[in-house]
Amino acid sequence: MLKYAHILSAFNRLDGHSIRTPLLESEAINQRLGGRILFKCEALQRTGSFKFRGAYNKLRLLADEGVSGVVAYSSGNHAQGVALAAQLLGMVAVIVMPADAPAIKINNTRRLGAEVVLYDRYTQAREEIGDRLATQRNLSLVKPYDDLDIIAGQGTVGLEIVQQLNILGLTPDQLIAPCGGGGLISGTAVAVHQSFAECQIFSAEPEHFDDTARSLARGTHQVNDAQARSICDAIVTPTPGQLTLPIMLEHLHAGLRATDQQVLQAMALCMQELKTIVEPGGCVSLAALLAGELDSANKITVVVLSGGNADNDMLQSAMTFQAN
């Protein structure tokens, strides 16, 4: 099980390498929701998402063990995180990515020096491709969330939130974070509960990909319909991780949901009020809040915005809501 000490170690390992992303606040959003909303903005992290944290923590440990090359499968953000971490540490990186990932994510991964292997998200199993490459080319497999070192790295998001709330003298009532496999929210929950035991923590997922919400309700792994589709490409995982679900069952209050339409509206609000580009999967937390899935009136709510790697067309779609 993940211990707070793992997150502290990751935090020290990341010091000077990751960005301590700001906790943003908007008068307009506060007024609209009648409470105080603090946004932890991981779109401003290196490579445009929190994934760099876990990747750097993991690769740093692998490098210490003498590993010189890694392989990862990823819809795009883990890919970029691993690619940059490998570049910084002088390691080889091979990344297995879905052919329909946003072009910005594929291009950025290549630009960071990684070799990209594309596959079909709906007919091929990325785990098998990753395992085969690991064996064939003697690379260490870096999983996106089912790895304690990865979860500990993502947990530094929660550790920074605690530090930033302490500076502001605030005690959070609740926290919402986007959830795919559960690495980010698991690590974050452990870090936040270390200091704020009463804070209620909620996962946010796209409609049709609410496996975590249902798994939390039932206490066992629930799986999404393989035919389901969502614009939230970063978090359309089939089921919670083996390591993350037990942590989430211990630390999470419940799971929230948002539609693609609500996600686009949340993206527009981020652009307009927070001046930040947030990608669909990174914004589902705010979308669930705007959708009324959780009451934030007269409360202090932390909303994690987990990434910002959206293609132009997606931004254009979001901007059609901005004038409203």
Place this chain on the structure above:
Amino acid sequence: MLKYAHILSAFNRLDGHSIRTPLLESEAINQRLGGRILFKCEALQRTGSFKFRGAYNKLRLLADEGVSGVVAYSSGNHAQGVALAAQLLGMVAVIVMPADAPAIKINNTRRLGAEVVLYDRYTQAREEIGDRLATQRNLSLVKPYDDLDIIAGQGTVGLEIVQQLNILGLTPDQLIAPCGGGGLISGTAVAVHQSFAECQIFSAEPEHFDDTARSLARGTHQVNDAQARSICDAIVTPTPGQLTLPIMLEHLHAGLRATDQQVLQAMALCMQELKTIVEPGGCVSLAALLAGELDSANKITVVVLSGGNADNDMLQSAMTFQAN
């Protein structure tokens, strides 16, 4: 003349009220320019620009003197800064704004509880309107840059840059900041030179509005052509301030320029690589760098991005460059 102690006092006054905006960095931009570029991102400041800093510093001092209402003239960012500061301090605010200011700026100013009085930017003198309102309604005039308390407030941008560079262990070779009346760059230059005396500081201005560049070269106030137009609505001032030019003559190395086209390209790059919305006037610093006005190869360059209040159509224009 502005003293470093003024900026330190402003910093203490702003503590807990302004956001310590992040210093962002992008691998892609560093690679492209061959040096290390650190972006001080004031688009993420409250009200979407650095102007809140000077406004809050000034209004806090006025409130201590018993003043209960203020009037300001502004193209939009000073307006929002004064409006929010007045709201936080329980003061009345009347703002004189050009009728062609971006709708986002006018709407935000009203939403912050200020009374907005519109005027024609090209036929009416905002100073006269402001002075008349001050007399008629017994309000204190809050100038946008020709006021030492305002300049000291904006100088906290420089103070934070110094702190952030110290944490990174970096010594800056040069700094570029957008320049309208000169409040931001004057305060920032004094703060930065206090710690980094060798840092070369450059103003950036839109083509046709290079009054500061020419004033620096000649040593006296130069004025722009009244017929000139630019998309950089935040910084199309006619000539440097009375208080700011002497400071700029002492601290600035030279003035840089960028075209509207270059500004749009810089906006696109900010969206793509920094995940932040920067308005035209806020981005002219990066635009001048991309335009080759200054060599940043193998150097450490700080670029101030001063605001992010761009309307949707402006973002759309910028995004046409993003695919390139």
